[in-house]
Amino acid sequence: MPVYRDSSGRSLTDYPRPSVAVDTAVLAVIPDKETLGVLLVRTGDGWRLPGTFLHEGERLADAVLRSLRVKAGVSGLAPTQLHVFDDPSRDDRGWVLSVAHVDAVPWSRLTIDESLARVTSVTEVRELPYGHNQIIDLAVGSLRERYRASPDPAHLLEPPFTLRQLQQLHEAVAGEPLMRDTFRRTMEPELSPIGEFAIGTVGKPARLFTREPTR
Amino acid sequence: MPVYRDSSGRSLTDYPRPSVAVDTAVLAVIPDKETLGVLLVRTGDGWRLPGTFLHEGERLADAVLRSLRVKAGVSGLAPTQLHVFDDPSRDDRGWVLSVAHVDAVPWSRLTIDESLARVTSVTEVRELPYGHNQIIDLAVGSLRERYRASPDPAHLLEPPFTLRQLQQLHEAVAGEPLMRDTFRRTMEPELSPIGEFAIGTVGKPARLFTREPTR
DNA sequence: TTAATAGTGTCTCTAAGACATTATTTT
DNA sequence: AAAATAATGTCTTAGAGACACTATTAA
Structure with a gap:
């Protein structure tokens, strides 16, 4: 060449x-x-x-x-x-x-x-x-x-995960606490419940989600 | 060295x-x-x-x-x-x-x-x-x-200017029409009226603004 | 039973969008 | 006067924030 x-x-x-x-x-x-x-x-x-x-x-x-x-x-x-x-x-x-x-x-x-x-x-x-x-x-x-604006875009969390786990991750990234209601309303449209629930946790078992969008 | x-x-x-x-x-x-x-x-x-x-x-x-x-x-x-x-x-x-x-x-x-x-x-x-x-x-x-989110950040417009001139600039940049009410509500907090008005224009004379923030 | 947490309902307040009204100019 | 445009008021709706209530588990 x-x-x-x-x-x-x-x-x-x-x-x-x-x-x-x-x-x-x-x-x-x-x-x-x-x-x-x-x-x-x-x-x-x-x-x-x-x-x-x-x-x-x-x-x-x-x-x-x-x-x-x-x-x-x-x-x-x-x-x-x-x-x-x-x-x-x-x-x-x-x-x-x-x-x-x-x-x-x-x-x-x-x-x-x-x-x-x-x-x-x-x-x-x-x-x-x-x-x-x-x-x-x-x-x-x-x-x-x-x-x-979107749930765990860098895939730091292994699905399936609960909304609480997701929020704790986002709070660690943001460096400050986030509001539960707003967080759920923002993220839930971009999550799919897999129909199963967390086990071995205190309180009402939380739904498990994947990052796949609902649409 | x-x-x-x-x-x-x-x-x-x-x-x-x-x-x-x-x-x-x-x-x-x-x-x-x-x-x-x-x-x-x-x-x-x-x-x-x-x-x-x-x-x-x-x-x-x-x-x-x-x-x-x-x-x-x-x-x-x-x-x-x-x-x-x-x-x-x-x-x-x-x-x-x-x-x-x-x-x-x-x-x-x-x-x-x-x-x-x-x-x-x-x-x-x-x-x-x-x-x-x-x-x-x-x-x-x-x-x-x-x-x-903010009025003419690249300073394409020479102050003073009217809100209409500013909106037309922003519409040219955006490539689409913008809503007048929303535009005014978004931009006005970051503009200062200089107390003078546009002259020689049809219609009620518009206030002239500078890009200086109001605070 | 109690504590903890998830899920859901709902109230209030604010902002966006839409539109109407009034004000003030040129033609 | 008519047309044009600015400025302002206000109605409706949607969303954010806040909080309460119910459901379901472990301890």
């Missing part, structure tokens, strides 16, 4: 190009705390979001998946782009653009090597390098937005 | 890197048509969105502004990132990432060289190369979202 030449006879690689990295905020609901946490990996002198440089011919999403397989043992995610951070002085190693990503994962699917990574509650994250705090803010806002 | 070396003794530029481009959908309301238009520039064999390669050490937003100064004679914009297009086979010239941007500009500030560029109604845009149709769709959706 012939190399493209522009009007000055130069190929694309004759011009300066930045390195391109991906950094990802992997969010999960921490079971005991009932709150959103973010996956951080250890560096020489602190913590940062997992990230990697884009390899030749690689898709951004694939670079994200590759970085997460190694650092957190998770696969099968579907990362979403948030923003490109492009401040030339952002990274002291050189000219590096970073494409920030977000995804959410069920806690049970995170298999973390404690010596390499940990999950920190988003309200307790310290100052991170490379503007990673800003990525976390964007990521949390983005996830909260998605969870406002 | 010493060059950074990784654990293999290589610098960042020893690894393959993509070229990074910016492509921008510049949207404006076409006066006669009362509809959204997008700025297209001529290429050898058709039309495309204005774009350019990122120069060394340059910010993405500055690359956008540089490309638009030349092609459309507009300056002072504030482009917003939409998405990074990263399909390695997207551009037949090589490995090129494109960061799509959007901005809106008052029609009166577009000074177009007819031999280089034109503005086409977004409903009449033909098939474009490099996935540029998708950028236009994202751009229009993004602008419509911004205009749903």
Whole structure:
């Protein structure tokens, strides 16, 4: 295949190009705390979001998946782009653009090597390098937005589940209590009762739902 | 300044890197048509969105502004990132990432060289190369979202203006008629009457507003 | 039986939508 | 005066929020 030449006879690689990295905020609901946490990996002198440089011919999403397989043992995610951070002085190693990503994962699917990574509650994250705090803010806002109007869009809950379980998940994501009546009215049209009921719980057994829409 | 070396003794530029481009959908309301238009520039064999390669050490937003100064004679914009297009086979010239941007500009500030560029109604845009149709769709959706809840956020209208002028602008952006009562109730809290009235118009003179919030 | 929780009914208040009425201008 | 448009009032309906009541389980 012939190399493209522009009007000055130069190929694309004759011009300066930045390195391109991906950094990802992997969010999960921490079971005991009932709150959103973010996956951080250890560096020489602190913590940062997992990230990697884009390899030749690689898709951004694939670079994200590759970085997460190694650092957190998770696969099968579907990362979403948030923003490109492009401040030339952002990274002291050189000219590096970073494409920030977000995804959410069920806690049970995170298999973390404690010596390499940990999950920190988003309200307790310290100052991170490379503007990673800003990525976390964007990521949390983005996830909260998605969870406002529809039931568990990131599939953090394994169906079937009860409305209460769903609401507790949404409250953990939102970081605040939600109103029961409004929550039910908003979510129920997008749920299907499977005709069975929760067992072994105190109180009247709750109907079990799947995420399938009613229509 | 010493060059950074990784654990293999290589610098960042020893690894393959993509070229990074910016492509921008510049949207404006076409006066006669009362509809959204997008700025297209001529290429050898058709039309495309204005774009350019990122120069060394340059910010993405500055690359956008540089490309638009030349092609459309507009300056002072504030482009917003939409998405990074990263399909390695997207551009037949090589490995090129494109960061799509959007901005809106008052029609009166577009000074177009007819031999280089034109503005086409977004409903009449033909098939474009490099996935540029998708950028236009994202751009229009993004602008419509911004205009749903607040009065002329992109400052397409020069204050002072009447509620009718504002509604006509919003209808051009939305691409559909809006309900007068709802529109007024939504927008009026974020407008300040300047105490003067439109003159030379048929009917009862309308109050003039500025975009300043009432609080 | 009591405590806990689910499911359902319903009251009030507000906002959206729709429409009518009045005010004030140009033609 | 007639036509046009702005400004305002108000009626109806739907939904949000709040709360009460009933149903059904475990302890």
